[in-house]
Amino acid sequence: MxxxxxxxxxxxxxxxxxxxxxxxxxxxxxxxxxxxxxxxxxxxxxxxxxxxxxxxxxxxxxxxxxxxxxxxxxxxxxxxxxxxxxxxxxxxxxxxxxxxxxxxxxxxxxxxxxxxxxxxxxxxxxxxxxxxxxxxxxxxxxxxxxxxxxxxxxxxxxxxxxxxxxxxxxxxxxxxxxxxxxxxxxxxxxxxxxxxxxxxxxxxxxxxxxxxxxxxxxxxxxxGALPSNELEKILPVKPVLNFKAPIVSIRSVPKNTFVSYGCAYKTTSKTNIVVVQCGFADGFPRSWFEDGYICYNGNKYNIAGRICMDQFMVDFGNVIPKIDDNVLMIGKDGSDEIRFETIASALKTTPYVLATAIGGRTQRIYKG
Ligand SMILES: Cc1ncc(COP(=O)(O)O)c(C=O)c1O
Known part of the structure; x- marks a missing residue:
């Protein structure tokens, strides 16, 4: 699906x-x-x-x-x-x-x-x-x-x-x-x-x-997340959840192209803008775009513009990913890692808020 x-x-x-x-x-x-x-x-x-x-x-x-x-x-x-x-x-x-x-x-x-x-x-x-x-x-x-x-x-x-x-x-x-x-x-x-x-x-x-x-x-x-970054001790717990979503569109756009609502993002060069099928209605935080990024095949790519209700855009530069490949939005997969704690601290919220928000159309798949 x-x-x-x-x-x-x-x-x-x-x-x-x-x-x-x-x-x-x-x-x-x-x-x-x-x-x-x-x-x-x-x-x-x-x-x-x-x-x-x-x-x-x-x-x-x-x-x-x-x-x-x-x-x-x-x-x-x-x-x-x-x-x-x-x-x-x-x-x-x-x-x-x-x-x-x-x-x-x-x-x-x-x-x-x-x-x-x-x-x-x-x-x-x-x-x-x-x-x-x-x-x-x-x-x-x-x-x-x-x-x-x-x-x-x-x-x-x-x-x-x-x-x-x-x-x-x-x-x-x-x-x-x-x-x-x-x-x-x-x-x-x-x-x-x-x-x-x-x-x-x-x-x-x-x-x-x-x-x-x-x-x-x-x-x-x-x-597998720490409640805050002010803890005396930490334990080597592993993130349990990987939040992923598929790439559904790729387009090449010129420099100075505005992306998403409010035109808050403008491309700085010719680039590939990728659409990922997941939005704030699925629990991906709407405000995670200013410093927001996703991981794909070992690299980080910046989120381009505001997260929409059902989709968001990513600036892939000159990389052309594969349609239907999944990007990692939260979690750890091989060398790709974006912890709840990282997003929580950037958005001045907590891992609790982020984790409990994951829902909407999200399909839960169990391993192990
Ligand atoms: C009464 C009570 N006990 C324990 C917990 C677990 O807290 P934590 O997730 O920080 O371990 C909660 C969570 O809010 C709680 O309400």
Whole structure:
């Protein structure tokens, strides 16, 4: 099929998992596969990882969790979104772990248990500085007292989320850790032991050592990209995804020819302008043209003018490529390499935004 392709190398995904697990001395990893596995396809990625020994997955929505169960994933699955009291039945039916992040989540659980004599598995989410979801340290005493009273709610995990763990300055992350440790101390003091403790994301995996946690949540690093360029350590993870698209037209144009919308590009000599069939509707960032380039047969060629919705143009100079050959837009293929991190830093965005945008008409092809 002509059009953009995301070629996903599951061997790289598995080897990244092993590299990270070794770095963490065998600690249990929760593979974060929300948002369709950061654009890599949550089902194939989860199946490959489960086969490779991963036994915990993090998703955002109940639907994402059910999708994994329907695909045959047997491992634990934690749902990150705020508890929806109307979906408790589906959580139980599909053995999904929900989180509680507000005192208002307790009553529906108690009522549900009264009605059905079942209850979803629960992790407690605490807010230590992200100011998103989670119990604050001030409300924690009341929460634990309530949970002790309602022993039908069995909290098997507790977690928080870093706001700045991938940044060079650790001070805010250290502050978050202190709050989290105070909360963990409270669980001890109130005699409410919780088995599973997790805090890290990819940035913290590399930047912050956490001996008080027995699970690490890892997303971006598994897919072979670094969350930011401010990390203390790096690991030799390999990009999992190659984003490619075919050349569909080649034309020779004279010097001073304008290319694409807004005439933002003007040729500086007689050259070959090539049309590639992929656009911002497929997730190729519209603004990646000022310094943007693609790779073809070991060489880089500048993107000529704004990326259009379905196509973009490339200045090939005096090279005449082959129609239907693919250019590499993101990823690594032999000596051709354009990392998510490179584009993210040029566009002042993040690999997360770029990876999760890949879609539209993109065909996902799995290797390994
Ligand atoms: C709650 C939670 N944990 C873990 C992660 C994984 O983060 P990363 O991809 O940086 O590893 C995310 C991602 O945003 C998240 O929302």
């Amino acid at each position: 002509r059009g953009p392709k995301a070629i996903i190398n599951l061997d790289h995904l598995k080897s990244n998992f092993s590299i990270i697990q070794k770095f963490l001395n065998g600690k249990r990893i929760m593979a974060v596969v929300k948002a369709n596995g950061y654009g890599h396809g949550s089902v194939p990625c989860s199946l490959a990882l489960e086969n490779h020994g991963c036994d915990f997955f993090g998703v955002f929505s109940i639907e994402e969790g059910i999708e994994l169960r329907n695909a045959g994933i047997k491992s634990d699955i934690l749902v990150f979104s705020a508890l929806d009291p109307f979906r408790l039945n589906e959580a139980v039916k599909n053995n999904l772990i929900l989180n509680i992040s507000d005192i208002s989540h307790i009553a529906p659980l108690i009522d549900f248990h009264k009605e059905t004599n079942t209850i979803p598995r629960i992790h407690i989410k605490v807010d230590t500085g992200m100011t998103r979801l989670g119990f604050s340290i001030d409300s924690f005493n009341d929460l634990i007292e309530l949970l002790i009273k309602h022993s039908e709610i069995k909290c098997e995990g507790i977690y928080s989320h870093f706001a700045t763990a991938d940044e060079g300055d650790f001070s805010y992350a250290v502050d978050q850790e202190e709050k989290f440790k105070r909360i963990l101390d409270l669980t001890q003091k109130l005699d409410y032991p919780i088995k599973n403790i997790h805090f890290s994301n990819s940035g913290a995996t590399l930047n912050i050592e956490q001996d008080y946690c027995n699970i690490t949540r890892v997303g971006m690093l598994l897919y």
